[in-house]
Amino acid sequence: MMAPALLVLLMNNYLPMIGSLIAFKQIEYTSTSFIRSFLESKWVGWENFNYLFSTTDAWTITRNTLAYNAVFIVLNLVIGVTLALLFNAMRNRRLAKLHQTAMFLPYFLSMVVISYLVYAFLNPDIGIFNKIVLPALGIEPIDWYTESKWWPFILPIINTWKGIGYYAVIFLAAIIGIDNEYYEAATIDGASRWRQIFSITLPLIRPVIIILTFLQIGRIFYSDFGLFFQVTRNSGILYDTTLVIDTYVYQGFIVSGDIGMSSAAGLYQAVVGFVLVLLSNLVIRRISRDDALF
Template sequence: MGRHVFKDHLMLLALALPAILYFFIFHYVPMFGIIMAFKDFKYHLGVLGSEWIGFANFEFFFSSNDAWRITRNTVGYSLLFIAVGTAGAAAIALLLYEVRSRLALKFYQTTMIFPTFLSWVLVGYITYTLFNPSLGLFNQLRDFFGQAPVDWYADPAYWPYILTAANLWKGVGLSSIIYYAALMGVDPELYEAARIDGAGKWQQTKAISIPSLVPVMTILTILAIGDVFRGDFGLFYQIPRDVGMLYSTTDIIDTYVFRGLRQGDLGITAAVGLFQSVVGLALILLVNAIVRRLRPENALF
């Protein structure tokens, strides 16, 4: 039976082979390096030769002033991005579903997906042209209306809004296409029956469209929950330009680890990375277990 199944799905397995090799080479093979989290790593001694110090690296990190700040920022932004991104993508998908012109639909989809393919480096430069303290577009507009300019890169209070807007602008297009595809799978007879019963557009949306999106939203949310402790490095490093004055609201675990690697603190950064991965896996299992208990048909596994 197993051999027949393998032959029947040989083409699909061949298509999946590059992804399997990628994850094996770049995600599983390097897992040997997690032992650095438990060692006082020295370059001249290597990974195996360095002294075993147990959980000392973890204790150093959790007792530092940085632990609460970067954990709060990472989790807070992740949950905010999940809520805002899901709501925004679902709303756009519902609006696209009402567009009847194929030309207009293709135009909207293309323009919204385009930012997804821009690198965060380029988006960082675009953001800087908007928020440059002296020549930025927003400060020029403020000057035009007689208001004082704002030094955006010196005040951390603005950056939760800026980062949320940048993340939404760059990612909402692709996510909306996923939800739009789910809506395309809804039986049109359901809408026809609702119209015959006198249901308006909003009632059809509440009774048919939104419930049809719930299974997809649930699966994507479960997957996103696994990355709650893992932020988008490009977003948090390129957009605020690694300005130290903004660390209170822009520094996350990934940027903290990057700076640690540049300074040579490999043991501590390995400990932080291991903590990040273990908690992410635990969150996926926990959320999936809750969903499976409440609505088994919407669970990931």
């Protein structure tokens, strides 16, 4: 019974890993067949990886990628759990479902669409903020796409708004699955609502929290390309705070067309993510062995 699933896993997840070898080769299109070109291309060792670390932008893109993703993980965890608790506390279930649906909707929107929504707010000339909000507060208009200091706050807000519905629904499903007898016993013992949250709800949904956190840590060296490229409109003046590994590699690939360099960046991101998951799991095992994934 496991054979079909294992076959799909092998073909979909493991065979493509052979493409990681591209990171160690200089692809030269010697024929119309990519496979033949791949086999005939020469090995260059670690030369493709030097591209990521030999420029002055290496520190900037690494710092931005890690810092933004760390903030995203914290916000998704804290706000996601908070919203799930609030949804679970709503007495009117129909109204709760309406709120959940409304919050989940942005998750399905393309970043292209979201970039235009953001531009409608931040347009220097006709944007809602510069035309309505800031004048009402007595603040001078801001040229959002030329001042990089605002984007470390703007990007986390947009990312959280788009994806928080997904995390809230998962946490809510975990909360709903908790046996109601725990809460009844706690109520009889005189436990307050806050006490029930910290002593029953959060400990029982801890495995779900850990799994979702692990999944995000595994991609901490990746970034949402649409968020950092489309939403910022690829404004060069913002690169100090918006340039991440994915957009940097994309721009390098567009300029040089070097598929080996792009593959090296992808392999680097995957290996670092895998190592971080292993280290995170090791820490969890030291704290609570039962909550570790392996």
